[in-house]
Amino acid sequence: MATFSVRFLGCKVSHVDAHEVRERLLADGHTECDGDADVAVVNTCCVTHEAVSKSRKEAARAARTHRRVYVTGCGANLAADAFAGLPDNVVVVARRAEETPSFVAGDVGAIGCVRADARLDRVRAFVKVQDGCSFSCAFCVIPLVRGASRSRAATAVLDEIRRRVAQGHREVVLTGINLGCYRDRAAGYDLPRLVREAGATPGIERLRLSSIEINHVSDELVAALRDTPAVSRHLHVPLQSGDDGVLRAMGRRYTTATYLRRLAPLQDEFNLTSDVIVGFPAEDERAFANTLRTARDAGLTKIHVFPYSPRPGTATAGDDAVPPQVKKERGARLRAASHDACLARWRTKVGRDDVVLVDRPGRGYGDDYSPWLVGENAPMGELVPVRGAAVSEEGILAA
Numbered sequence: 001m002a003t004f005s006v007r008f009l010g011c012k013v014s015h016v017d018a019h020e021v022r023e024r025l026l027a028d029g030h031t032e033c034d035g036d037a038d039v040a041v042v043n044t045c046c047v048t049h050e051a052v053s054k055s056r057k058e059a060a061r062a063a064r065t066h067r068r069v070y071v072t073g074c075g076a077n078l079a080a081d082a083f084a085g086l087p088d089n090v091v092v093v094a095r096r097a098e099e100t101p102s103f104v105a106g107d108v109g110a111i112g113c114v115r116a117d118a119r120l121d122r123v124r125a126f127v128k129v130q131d132g133c134s135f136s137c138a139f140c141v142i143p144l145v146r147g148a149s150r151s152r153a154a155t156a157v158l159d160e161i162r163r164r165v166a167q168g169h170r171e172v173v174l175t176g177i178n179l180g181c182y183r184d185r186a187a188g189y190d191l192p193r194l195v196r197e198a199g200a201t202p203g204i205e206r207l208r209l210s211s212i213e214i215n216h217v218s219d220e221l222v223a224a225l226r227d228t229p230a231v232s233r234h235l236h237v238p239l240q241s242g243d244d245g246v247l248r249a250m251g252r253r254y255t256t257a258t259y260l261r262r263l264a265p266l267q268d269e270f271n272l273t274s275d276v277i278v279g280f281p282a283e284d285e286r287a288f289a290n291t292l293r294t295a296r297d298a299g300l301t302k303i304h305v306f307p308y309s310p311r312p313g314t315a316t317a318g319d320d321a322v323p324p325q326v327k328k329e330r331g332a333r334l335r336a337a338s339h340d341a342c343l344a345r346w347r348t349k350v351g352r353d354d355v356v357l358v359d360r361p362g363r364g365y366g367d368d369y370s371p372w373l374v375g376e377n378a379p380m381g382e383l384v385p386v387r388g389a390a391v392s393e394e395g396i397l398a399a
């Protein structure tokens with residue numbers, strides 16, 4: 001029997017992949033522990049140069065305290081060998097997400113068939129329904145490291161949701177690299193149907209989508225979100241740029257007009273959050289001003305700002321025209337605008353009721369994914385009724 005620890009860097013898909021390895025090792029009878037262990041699994045990220053360097057540091061640190069380290073995930077699949085030169089006890093597993101748990105488990109060595117049914121270590125259960133992407137945005141390394149889009153069978157997804165709800169998770173987040181591409185053709189499912197049926201799972205209290213591309217925000221999907229009481233009033237829709245010239249150069253397949261038109265009917269009801277890249281090679285000051293304007297017109301609140309970082313193997317790998325200082329300054333301006341938009345939304349909650357899922361001591365998120373401060377005694381992992389009393393820089397203060 002081995003002791004092991006699993007860490008992940010990056011997005012919710014990386015989190016799910018790390019937990020699939022974890023569950024497989026537990027099912028094989030190995031023991032998870034927090035500190036030093038025989039085996040470490042580091043599920044890596046390669047979305048930016050910085051993410052790769054953090055992943056490499058994490059693997060190097062684990063190599064000092066573990067007998068063997070498995071480096072898995074997007075970073076491990078990056079064409080350039082980002083983990084070369086690490087100690088001999090580091091094994092880089094350049095395999096697809098579906099193959100990784102059995103590869104790691106086989107290498108660690110199975111010792112039996114203990115049924116673990118491990119509860120995920122977060123309050124929310126992230127259920128992966130789709131992986132990979134068949135598009136080719138100019139900046140994006142994901143299709144190279146995760147392969148083309150493929151979907152899980154709807155029955156497997158719905159079974160997993162039932163299992164997570166039975167384990168006590170109050171919220172389920174449907175997760176994928178490009179969630180709107182979800183299809184189980186044999187069984188006749190697309191994402192809207194999956195949302196409706198996932199939301200009908202007995203006992204489910206909150207259902208969310210991790211992220212959805214604007215081209216997939218169809219009338220059918222909007223109807224499914226609106227008609228399903230468990231669906232939370234939050235949608236994360238990557239914008240990447242609010243300038244049509246930059247969007248074209250990025251190969252994003254939509255215009256700002258499309259983005260605004262599709263989100264307009266949701267603005268009042270849903271909290272809309274997004275990702276934006278600043279400092280893409282084609283982005284001049286005018287284009288950046290368009291991004292600020294589009295973000296405001298779309299009613300976006302929280303924006304995750306990523307300074308552009310060229311990734312190996314992508315169409316813009318050799319292009320990084322915007323100076324780092326300019327990226328930094330634009331990033332700060334966009335973050336400030338996003339913070340103001342968040343504060344404005346939070347102020348509307350004062351004097352109103354909500355229900356918060358407590359996910360850290362004294363903190364949690366309301367139905368629309370606005371952050372709340374609820375007091376240290378609020379029970380972790382539970383949904384608690386709250387009333388907004390005031391707003392701080394960090395969220396809404398519960399009365």
Ligand code: SF4
Binds near residue numbers: 134177213
């Ligand atoms: S950014 Fe583009 S290429 Fe990358 S995962 Fe998203 S849709 Fe696919």
